[in-house]
Amino acid sequence: MPGYDIYVPTDLRDALSYLDDLGEATSIIARGTDLLPRLRRRRASAASLLDISGLGGDLRYIRSQDGSLHVGALSTVSDLMESPLIGREMELVREAGRKFGDPQIRNVATVGGNICSATSSEDLIPVFLALDARVKLLSLKGERALPLKDFIKGKRTISKKSGEILSGVELGPLPANSGSAYEKLGRRNILIIALVNEAVVLTMEADRETVRAARVALNRVAGRVPQRASAVEEYLAGRRLGADTIAAAQAVLSSELDLKNDFRASGEYRSEIAKVYLKRLLELSAFRIRGT
Amino acid sequence: MALSKHFVTMTVNGAERSLHVDSTDSLMDILRDRLDLKSVKDGCRSGDCGLCAVLLDGKLVNSCLVLAAQCRGSVVTTLEGLVEDPLMKVLQQKFLKYNAAQCGFCTPAMLVAAKDIVSKNAKPSEDEVRLGISGILCRCTGYYPIFHAILEAAEERKP
Numbered sequence: 001m002p003g004y005d006i007y008v009p010t011d012l013r014d015a016l017s018y019l020d021d022l023g024e025a026t027s028i029i030a031r032g033t034d035l036l037p038r039l040r041r042r043r044a045s046a047a048s049l050l051d052i053s054g055l056g057g058d059l060r061y062i063r064s065q066d067g068s069l070h071v072g073a074l075s076t077v078s079d080l081m082e083s084p085l086i087g088r089e090m091e092l093v094r095e096a097g098r099k100f101g102d103p104q105i106r107n108v109a110t111v112g113g114n115i116c117s118a119t120s121s122e123d124l125i126p127v128f129l130a131l132d133a134r135v136k137l138l139s140l141k142g143e144r145a146l147p148l149k150d151f152i153k154g155k156r157t158i159s160k161k162s163g164e165i166l167s168g169v170e171l172g173p174l175p176a177n178s179g180s181a182y183e184k185l186g187r188r189n190i191l192i193i194a195l196v197n198e199a200v201v202l203t204m205e206a207d208r209e210t211v212r213a214a215r216v217a218l219n220r221v222a223g224r225v226p227q228r229a230s231a232v233e234e235y236l237a238g239r240r241l242g243a244d245t246i247a248a249a250q251a252v253l254s255s256e257l258d259l260k261n262d263f264r265a266s267g268e269y270r271s272e273i274a275k276v277y278l279k280r281l282l283e284l285s286a287f288r289i290r291g292t
Numbered sequence: 293m294a295l296s297k298h299f300v301t302m303t304v305n306g307a308e309r310s311l312h313v314d315s316t317d318s319l320m321d322i323l324r325d326r327l328d329l330k331s332v333k334d335g336c337r338s339g340d341c342g343l344c345a346v347l348l349d350g351k352l353v354n355s356c357l358v359l360a361a362q363c364r365g366s367v368v369t370t371l372e373g374l375v376e377d378p379l380m381k382v383l384q385q386k387f388l389k390y391n392a393a394q395c396g397f398c399t400p401a402m403l404v405a406a407k408d409i410v411s412k413n414a415k416p417s418e419d420e421v422r423l424g425i426s427g428i429l430c431r432c433t434g435y436y437p438i439f440h441a442i443l444e445a446a447e448e449r450k451p
Contacts, residue, residue, distance in 0.1 A: 003295035006315040006361050033357050037338040053362045102427025104342055107351040108358065190426040191340065
């Protein structure tokens with residue numbers, strides 16, 4: 001593996017100063033589950049790494065505040081799965097956690113790392129997209145926040161400015177009568193890159209029959225980055241969620257998806273699975289809202 | 293190319309160890325080559341096989357995917373540090389009974405994972421055992437003996 005220098009900051013401010021000085025000349029490393037294998041396979045290079053793994057005091061937290069959930073960038077997938085603050089309406093977070101990597105990876109892989117890696121194989125991204133996540137970015141100049149869907153620009157491309165560090169994400173708040181569900185298909189169940197990874201967050205009107213808002217996110221809609229399926233979302237809003245509506249939504253999803261073939265699966269196969277999952281996830285989310 | 297050295301103090305199997313490590317050293321490299329803890333197997337170096345699994349601050353991790361320089365102040369436990377553990381003794385007996393070690397290469401990681409599963413959850417379900425060892429590859433594919441050994445060890449340990 002090519003050599004690199006590791007800078008270990010004394011605190012968050014020191015890390016930000018270092019980033020401010022070096023800018024693009026340094027890469028941030030949290031727990032390294034994505035970066036280290038890529039460095040070893042020479043798919044990534046870095047002359048300098050800024051090691052933020054010791055900043056857990058500032059960046060590893062899960063807090064509930066004004067109905068929203070604030071998750072620090074250094075929180076691990078296991079931290080999320082074990083948190084009592086993840087309510088029933090956010091069941092999809094636990095479901096995604098159980099299908100994420102394997103137990104050893106879940107114990108180290110971080111929320112911030114998953115987001116910043118920004119590929120269609122980062123299982124948390126569709127989950128956070130469906131939860132309307134906002135990312136918080138910190139620099140010496142201060143803090144800014146932007147929607148996750150605007151933060152992810154393309155495969156491994158994020159709109160993080162030089163000198164900025166992703167400090168955390170904010171999820172929700174979800175209105176009353178909300179439910180969620182998640183599905184992932186890979187060639188095996190554990191430690192596998194998803195062919196299809198789909199997340200639904202459904203909010204119903206008080207009648208628990210009419211869709212107030214449906215948020216649907218997939219690891220790929222068009223191209224190779226996780227996105228929201230906005231045509232399906234628009235179609236579902238305001239409709240009564242019955243078998244006809246779901247079937248029609250599946251057709252809308254089919255026309256919205258523009259998936260290419262690759263060595264893992266054909267675009268056609270992925271689209272078919274995405275359609276099946278849409279039905280399953282809408283029904284399960286509705287079930288979770290209605291309780292029957 | 294710059295290659296920084298880091299002075300790291302960690303507790304390994306109960307003993308405090310201080311060493312200078314290279315920025316590219318993984319925890320696995322240090323455990324095997326500097327501290328001679330050969331139960332930690334070097335399988336894939338990319339987090340795919342799980343054979344280098346150890347407990348880092350009480351959590352099961354792949355030591356090949358952890359940078360040694362990041363282990364400042366950490367508590368690391370390998371199989372060598374668990375041999376006197378009462379639960380480990382039961383697990384080892386059950387692994388023998390079920391012939392759960394075929395070639396033996398995954399056995400240390402399986403035992404550490406088994407200890408992690410049963411110490412977190414005294415009554416693991418079959419699924420919890422399966423999922424608990426799901427990140428460790430046995431290329432002899434002898435998963436059933438391992439699975440039964442862990443289940444029976446948990447059963448026997450119940451008060």
